[in-house]
Amino acid sequence: MMPIQEGDSSASSRTSLKVFIVEDESLVAMDLEERLIKMGYEVAGMADNGVEALEGILRENVDLVVMDIHLRDGIDGVDVAANLRKASNIPVIFITAHADEVTLRRAGQTEPFGYVLKPFDERELRATIEMALYRHRAETRLRKVERWLATTLRSIGDGVIATDDKGIITLINPLAESVTGWSCYEAIGRPLEEVLAIYGEDGTNETPAFYAEAMKAGVTIHMGESKRLRTKDGHEVPLDDSISPIRDDDGRITGCVVVFRDCTNSKKLQEERRRLETKMQETQRLESLGVLAAGIAHDFNNLLTVVTMNASLAKSFVPQESPVLRSLTDIQAAAERAAQLCNQMLAYAGQGPVSMEDICINELTRDTAQLLTTAISKKTALSLDLGDNMPKVKGDRSQLQQVIMNLVINASESLQDLPGKIKLKTRYMHVDQAYLEQCRAGNTLLEGDYLMIEVKDTGEGMPPEVMARIFDPFFTTKFTGRGLGLAAVLGIVRSHGGGLSVNSISGAGTTFRIYMPACAEVEKLAEAEQFHSTSWLGTGYALIVDDEATIRMAGQAVLSHLGFQVDTAEDGMRGLEKILRQSFNYKVVLLDLTMPNLDGREVYKIVRERMPHLPIIIMSGYSSHQATDLMNDGGPTSFIQKPFTVDTIKEKLMALLG
Structure with missing residues (x-):
């Protein structure tokens, strides 16, 4: 029978095992060699002392050592086995005539794989060797699993x-050592609650309770959120953890295993994700409100166009001494005030009329502060803190002035007619990305240098529920007011490519900060030539293309008054047909930008391809932003925002037609 090798069911499936014999009695050694060869093993070498045995065993790379305990020199078999155990994993079988307790105890300390007493028979030796090899293979597999x-x-x-x-x-x-701060040598043998001290909101170490629950229930216990681990050095870190019972083969619970992780980074990522989601939701909400506000403003401007054109036209037919003139003037003034409200709504939507120029913010701030002295309470102390070496900013002077005025007036009203302070501050400063990302409204800005305008008051501040809605159109906390001030501020800031942040604590004041991209100073454009004439009249045919019947009627009356013969079209398709068919030799076309079927933009592009020299005035209830690309194509084109008066359209016609 051949010896069974590791990984096989019989020895016949591989080569013979190499055995090394250590025996100081030569006759016994020779007998043992003969028996092992007869059993089918290969004898790799023999030694009669401990020193030669160690050298030979390690040199020959043997599979098994059969060794006598008592050898002739100072090192006996137990010492050889002990040294061999340190150097290799070769199994050892002791063969000795001594079976006293002391010898057995010494030999057992080296954990031999077998122990055979002399004299022995071949069957006993074979069984001992086979069992040793089985055990060696099992322990080798176990060590692999452990590793x-x-x-x-x-x-x-x-x-x-x-x-x-x-x-x-x-x-x-x-990893548990790293998180808890306890090393393996310090932790093993200590109570779990000492090393893994988990605390809840009440400040109690909850580890014993979780351990007891897992042991009693015999199921995995999740320790829940808002738990923190107190490390060895006293720091606290957020944890995500669970504790599960350990069972033996009979199903008995023999302990518990805790699996946990430091959630510091994941908590930060969750908070950042929530912050971004909140900002995205706020942006989407404001954009939706902006679209709604722009649509309302556009429709109201169409209605107001009829009022302003008819009122201004009627005034030209009424004698100066007539009482009707006063009524018409009041109607026109009210319509113009309503148009200003519409412009505020367009400003909130980022679509207000803009006249961009290079502006010195310090100069604008000083001028605005002088205007505000009569608009704010006498008990309010308004102070300026203007930065040095301030670059200019590209923007609309009147809109930026409106921003400062609205913020200062709001700050004054927050003082509730009590003594208080408002500080207007400007700086050119570097702003990091983390701070820019805290901006509650405006554009997504990148880290860099920005011109900052700050309005800070010592008023009552705002609670969170008010802070969440301050930029909504028509939201106001005042008894009177339209709720468009801060909405317009937001729209203006966005249209200028800036950002806006708000910091307010109820009872401790509010601070608004606006961040604007600076620009290099450039040469100012020459002022557009203004035409002032009360006697100018046009000639020939004019075409009005607008889907609003009342605007077509009012426009027809105004253009007729200005000397034109007027034709009209109710939509873009009909207007395009009339222009291309050349129903009349039109001197000018008034083209609405927003129409069903075929809008004014498409009509304009087609007409410009075929009739590049035809004068066209684009009309819209929105701002000129909507038509910037059309006006820059080189053709004779002008833009007029609804509503407009007779004098306004006359100035546009004079500038376009000469």
Whole structure:
């Protein structure tokens, strides 16, 4: 019968095992060699003393050592086995005539794989060798599994701590050492609650309760959110963890294993994700409100166009001394005030009329502060803190002035007619990305240098529920007011490519900060030539293309008054047909930008391709932003925003037609 080798069911499936014999009696050694060869083993070498035995065993790379305990020199078999155990994993079988307790105890300390007493027979020797080889293979596999488990525990991304049934730690992996601050040597043997001290909101160490619950219920217990681990050095870190019972083969609970991880980074990521989601939701909400506000403003401007044109036209037919003139003037003034409200709504939507120029913010701030002295309470102390070497900013002077005025007036009203302070501050400063991302409204800005305008008051501040809605159109906390001030501020800032942040504490004041991109100073454009004439009249045919019948009627009356013969079209398709068919030799076309079927933009592009010299005035209830690309194509084109008066349209016609 051949010896069974590791990984096979019989020795016949591989080569013979190499055995090394250590025996100081030569006759016994020769007899043992003969028996082993007869059994089918290969004898790799023999030695009669400990020193030669160690050298030969390690040199020959043997599979098994059969060794006598008592050898002739100073090193006996037990010492050889002990040294061999340190250097290799070769199994050892002792063969000796001594079976006293002292010898057995010494030999047992080296953990031999077998122990055969002399004299022995071949069957006993064979059985001992086979059992030794089986045990060696089993222990080798076990060590591989242990190394694999140890590597897994070291590599796993979670902390792992195991305990016995008394709650004493028996295992802790490197990540758990790193998180808790306890080394393996310090932790093993200590109570779980001492190393893994988990605290809830009430400040109580909850680890014993979780351990007891897992042991009693016999199921995995998740320790829940808002739990924090108190490390060895006293720091607290957020945890995501669970504790599970460990069972033996009979199903008995022999301890628990805790798996946990430091959630500091994940908490930060969750908070950042929530912040971005909140900002995205706010942006979407404001954009939706902006679209609604722009649509309302556009429709109202169409209605107001009829009022302003008819009122201004009627005034030209009424004698100066007529009482009707006063009524017409009041109607026109009211319509113009309503148009200003519409412009505020367009400003909120980022579509207000803009006249861009290079502006010195310090100069604008000083001028605005002088205007505000009569608009704010006499009990309010308004002070200026203007920065040095301030660059200019590209913007609309009147809109930026409106921003400062609205913020200062709001700050004054927050003082509730009580003594207080408002500080207007400007700076050119570097702003990091983290701070820019805190801006509650405006554009997404990148880290860099910005011109900052700050309005800070010592008023009552705002609670969070008010802060969340201050930029909504028509939201106001005042008894009177339209709720468009801050909405317009937001729209103006957005249209200028800036950002806006608000910091307010109820009872402790509010601070608004506006960040604007600076620009290099450039040469100012020459002022557009203004035409002033009361006697100018046009000639020939004019075409009005607008889907609003009342605007067509009012426009027809105004253009007729200005000397034109007027034709009209109710939509873009009909207007395009009339222009291309050349129903009349039109001197000018008034073209609405927003129409059904075929809008004014498409009509304009087609007409410009075929009739590049035809004068066209684009009309819209929105601002000129909507038609910037059309007006820059080189053709004779002008833009007029609804509503407009007779004098306004006359100036546009004079500038376009000469």
